[in-house]
Amino acid sequence: MVTTKPRTLYQKIWDAHVVERRDDGTCLVYIDRHLVHEVTSPQAFEALRLAGRTVRRPDLTLAVPDHNLPTTARRDAAGQRIPIADGESAAQLAALERNAPAFGIRYIGDADREQGIVHVVGPEQGFSLPGATIVCGDSHTACHGGLGALAFGIGTSEVEHVLATQTLLLKQSKSMEVRVEGELAPGVSAKDVVLHITGVLGASGGTGYVIEYTGSVIRALSIEGRLTVSNMAIEHGARAGLIAPDAKTIVYVKGRPYAPKGDDWDKAVAWWQSLATDAGAQYDKVVVIDAADIAPSVTWGTSPEDVVPISGQVPAPDSFADASKRDAAAKSLAYMGLEPGQPMTSVEIQNVFIGSCTNSRIEDLRAAATVLRGRRKADSVKWAIVVPGSGLVKAMAEAEGLDRVFVEAGFEWREPGCSACLGMNPDKVPAGERCASTSNRNFVGRQGPGARTHLVSPAMAAAAAVMGHLTDVRDLI
Amino acid sequence: MEPVTTIDGRAYPFGQKNVDTDVIIPSHWLKTITREGLGRGAFESLRQDPDNLFDSAEFTGSPILIAGDNFGCGSSREHAAWALLDLGVRAVIAPSFSDIFSGNAFKNGILTVVLPQDAIDRLVEVARTDPIHIDLDSQTVTTPFQDRFVFEIDAFRKECLIGGLDEVGLTMARGDAISGFEDAVRAERPFLARGVELAA
Known part of the structure; x- marks a missing residue:
């Protein structure tokens, strides 16, 4: 579309991907990259099969298992797959392992070095590119927007739609x-x-x-x-x-396995530089x-909007103007076992989770390790785990000796996956216990039935582990 | 997809705000590889309470759910829509919905009706004792007490719901336009057209 009107980054990417526009404004939008994982895809593949349909662009699709995978060892000493105890998880993982090759899709398996959380793998492999439209049946697909890609989560019917047509019917936001x-x-x-x-x-x-x-x-x-x-x-x-993609973005993407090369690279850079x-x-x-x-921040409730600075206190429900928020806050406090006015630093924690598509990249692990170096988790912290976002992040961390720092601090060093971000695999927080977590959601039951989540940064999670309660990391650095 | 024209019956006077998809269907129910049977897991944490709305003799099986602001926030799991459908819900009325949830609901023939908070308050009051009627053609929600609320809906969504249309089939019929677009991308932005190298 040629226009002289100044445009936003969003408008430019949108305009470059509209295949057709209907009278009511609904657009058929082309999708450049589709990431597929095991949880939201089985019903989509099944629907294709029942309708006798194929995948339009398997070359623009990448399948990676992550949500259900245990983060303990996946192969025994003889290189044999260790069976997954949960039959439903195993069946869902097996479905992806079967569906991907059946539909001609590149599959990164559970024991491949490149395996990891889809939102870590996409950028790391150069599959996710600036200016591209990227979808995945997972709401944290928004992640890839950090590269300047228009990336968003979709439901399973839309996964099916993208597999079959490489497009989506959307209205511009x-x-x-x-x-x-x-x-x-x-x-x-x-x-x-x-x-x-x-x-x-x-x-x-x-x-x-x-x-x-x-x-x-x-x-x-x-x-x-x-x-x-x-x-x-x-x-x-x-x-x-x-x-907006900038010089840092271009340096980040260059040379990655699926990143453009040669003439393509020069054309790509020229286009990316025009997107701001x-x-x-x-x-x-x-x-x-x-x-x-902005201070080091922590959540007190069961919605990610329930944020206070670590120097703050648990709010009183009646401090909210909105009646339904007052009601929700009272319910949250009952679930979280917190009292209004309680200083956040007085909240004792029993579990620490460093990982998830939000905070499992190498810089996150370095930030946590910086706090933990020469220190140990408090004895009252029963369970502390570090789950790298991918096998490549894990290898890089090990090359830097970060795994030793974590293990010496009393953390478990795990295999990549979604882990304790959501209760789909063996990594769960016990009911009634608290977790300082670098993940993205503190919903009721998110980390396991009855689990109480406090969202924090990697450095803050490390600080909480050392002190046994939520702590201002600035006191430790 | 079943065509949708009118939805009639009792409505859960639920009214809660920021109901996330982990509340609608907890993640341990997501390990299924089919779309069926998720109603048992719907609102599982709320249904621990023996006096909950969803299992009450009066409301169980109601085709309409009335909720607060930001219904369906959180994850993209379409299981939330499948669980509601399996529970018997055909329409949700709320002041706002998460974008992903409303798309998922629509693709499963669940009507999401956006009405202002004062209308929601009134409907919650009526729903405690009386049925509610939704007419998609006239885009109205009515009660036995002369209440009449008009709602907006995308023309395309309305057409698909009333016709019970298969969106994938509709788009596949536009295959030539998609091919034309792909040719243009190969010429102008070849780096986007080349993804994963696949073995022959």
Whole structure:
């Protein structure tokens, strides 16, 4: 589409992918990359099979198991697969292992070095590219927006639609700019930025929008930090987050296995450099956040919007203006076993989880290891695990000696997967116990029935492990 | 997909805000490889309470659910829509829905009706004792007490719901347009057209 009107990054990517537009504004939108995992795909493959349909572009599709995989060893000393005890998990994993080759799709298996969480594997392999439309049957697909890709989660019917047609029927969302200006204080990470944004916008503040994160704080973040921010766009309701690709993005993508090469690379870079939002382009909504207001952050409730600085207290339900929020807060506090006015640093934790598509990349592990080096978890912390986001992250961490730091600090060093982010595999938090978790959701029962989740950054999770209670990491660095 | 025209009957006067997909269907129910039977897991944590709405003699099997703001937030699991469908829910009325959930619901023939909070408050009140009527053609929600609320819906979604249309089939019929688009991408942005190298 040729236009002289200034356009946002979102508008440019959208315009470049519209196949057809209907009178009511619904567009047939082309999908450049489709990531498939075992949980949301079996019914889609089955529907294709029943209708006698094939996958239109298997070469634009990549299948990786992650949600159900145990994070303990997958092969015994003889190289034989260790059976998965949970029959339903095993059946779901087996379905993907069968469906991918049957439909001609590249499959990264449970014992491959490249295996990991789909949202870690996509960028790491150069499969996820700036300016591309990327989908996956998982809401944290927003993650890839950190590279400047229009990436969003889809349901199983849409997985089927993309497999069969490589397109989706969509209406364009509204656009929002969330501009974070200033400079982050020491000890404040990308995770704290996105928790703070979620606290400001609320869990539904971004509903109906695609959010572009801008400002000096976002520009200063590493690509991994940007993936962390965009990953949680869905936690404030936005189906997709976006961060304009820049020189750092280009350096990050270059040379990765599926990244463009030769002439393609030069064309790609030229296009990526043209994608930034034009001066004068209008967003439907703009929210400005001052970096000085962002502290190491922690959640107290059962919605990701329930964020306070670590120096804060558990809020009283009647401090909320909205009646339904008062009711929800009271329920949250009962579930979480917290009292209004209780300092967050007094909250004792029994479990620590470092991992998930939000925080399992090498920089996350380095940040946690920096806090843990020469220290040990408190005896009251019963279970502490580190789950690298992929086999390649794991290998890199081991080459740097980070695994030793974790093990000496009393953590278990695991195989890659979604792990304790969600209760689908053996890694669960026991009912009634608390977990300082680097994951993305503190919903009721998310880490296991009755489990109580406090969302934090990797450094904050490490600090909580050392002290046995939620702790301001700045006291330890 | 079953065509949708009118939905009539009792409605769960639920009203809760920010009901996430882990509440609608907890993740341990996601290990299925079929779409059936998820109603048993629907709202599992709420149904621990013996006095819950979903198992009450009065409301069980109701075709309509009335909820608060941001219904279906959280994960993309279509299992949430399948669980509601299996529970017998054919329409959800709320002030707002998560974008992914409303798409999933629509693709399974569940109507998501957006109405302002004051209308929701009124409908919750009526639903405690009386049935509710939804008419997709006229885009209205009515009660036995002369309440009449008009709602908006995408023309395309309405057409698909009323016709019970298969979206994949509709799009496959546009195969030539998709091929034309792919040819243009190969010429202009070849780096997007080349994905994973596959063995022959």
